[in-house]
Amino acid sequence: MGSLTSMRVLSPQDFPAVAGLLDRDPVVDVFVGARVHASKLASGRLGGELWGFYERAELVSACYAGANLVPVQATPAAARTFADMAARRGRRCSSLVGPADAVMTMWDLLRPEWGPAREVRASQPVMALTSGPDVPPDPEVRRVEPDEIDVLHPAAVAMFTEEVGISPNGSDGGAYYRARLVELIRAGRSFARFEDGEVVFKAEIGAVTPRACQVQGVWVRPDRRGRGLAAGGMAAVVAHALRDIAPAVSLYVNDYNHAALGTYRRVGFREVGCFATVMF
Known part of the structure; x- marks a missing residue:
């Protein structure tokens, strides 16, 4: 790093600067944003560390280092610096995920130290919607009630296993999940x-x-796929979310999942960025 750049672990007094950084692209950086807003950068609640990269004393990039390693607004120089820090710390995360350019820059540098990865998904469109859905919401889709956890849980495990390639019922028997x-x-x-x-x-x-x-x-039971349940279901989720939760709804999806991409576009989602995920 040159004398005009620096990196350090951020703390609660850095919250205003971090919030400003996250506001540059709140849809793309929503995962780290959620952690930062919920914890106000208190270390016990953040679930990891947030590294800040500075140019001329201005915070220009950040990287969340917890169960996932997630760059935020990372310039090429910041991505290289974050990768160097992660390499020196040793791998503690289950995935490296975020904007594709930064993630792939980091992975190129981390691969010799951390490789091989279990899977690399280099192109995952980030999609967003800020107005009502383009298709009618399914009126049967509703909030799950607390006493329905035993009905939801098998579907959630099936979704996770299908999407990630391993069961969430890991060393703890699935208690955390x-x-x-x-x-x-x-x-x-x-x-x-x-x-x-x-x-x-x-x-x-x-x-x-x-x-x-x-x-x-997002999951549709295999025997019910191809019948439009996903489009109506997602429209319902979007309608609930825009009304009760936040003014923009986002998601990211694997570029090879043409069925899902088609469904989300039908609902009204449009691409706003591209992620990459490296899974260990």
């Missing part, structure tokens, strides 16, 4: 369509900030 589901249900951020006591469509709102929220865990 189930607890996170319960948390989302209690917050009114889990949505599903039930038929005959089973989930046929589901989605959750994972990250939330005052400016945006992010849909995750």
